[in-house]
Amino acid sequence: MMQTFVFDVGETLTKDDRYWAGWADWLGVPRHTVSALVGVVVSQGRDNADALRLLSPDIDVDSAYHARERAGRGEYLDESDLYPDVRPALGRLRALGKRVIVAGNQTARAGELLRDLDLPADAVVTSGDWGVAKPDPAFFERVLELAKAPAERTVYIGDHPVNDVFPPKAAGMRVAHLRRGPWGHLWADDPDVVAAADWRVASLIELTELTELRDAAGE
Structure with a gap:
């Protein structure tokens, strides 16, 4: 599980x-x-x-x-920048008793903006906060420290194979490849991605539904 x-x-x-x-x-x-x-x-x-x-x-x-x-023309994020399934999916995972972490290759400023959005997550961090970025294995060492779960019971979800599929898989984590955005679609059917990903999903809602089914089956 x-x-x-x-x-x-x-x-x-x-x-x-x-x-x-x-x-x-x-x-x-x-x-x-x-x-x-x-x-x-x-x-x-x-x-x-x-x-x-x-x-x-x-x-x-x-x-x-x-x-x-x-110049006042720097990074900015607000609710309109989120995909519409984000809050429902993250909220549902937390309701299922899962720990939810946000950890990506963004600046420290982006980290501040993301935390200001008050996402339903237990922690929000960026490579800018940590001083190490994907695909460096050290990034995923930090992820696992924050996950507070064994690697085999931790899932990393992302769209870009080079950053979000192969490195977390090498770290022993489970991987969900998201078919979203240009990179997610570009590599959706790449044989190496298909072989490495534990799940391939088209939305975060699909991920939560799969999680509910697996939990019900005790997997």
Whole structure:
């Protein structure tokens, strides 16, 4: 029986639209251009920030990020950025007695914004809070410390195989691959993902339904 559910953030709990739109507006390019380039570089296995470097080869992404913050045009999240199944699914898992953790590759500022949303979760942390990011195994060591459950009774849920499927699986955790957002759809039927994922779901509600069935069966 699974005890702890750990959720990725971008394109698992939140839509990335606002984040990349903010960068497009800051650089003065069409939003679709940035979105398309992000898709290209990630499908090539590159860091998504490479999309910004293609548009502005001399950009220092960290410096530009802080310049946006100082200009009042930095990161922002509100209820509209959440996928509609997030609160019902996380709330249902907690009602089932599960520990719910949010842990993804986001800035410390994003962590503050997520905590301000008062999600039905026992803890909300980001790579910016910890100083270590996926897919580094140390990130998942921290996840398991926070999970307060054995690895085999901890589920990591996310959309991106390189960050959310293979590393937690290597750490001994169970994995649910979410077919959501560009990365979730792009790799939904990849043979390696199919082989590694314990569950493949199209929504977080589907995950809770599977959990209820497994609990009822004592699995």
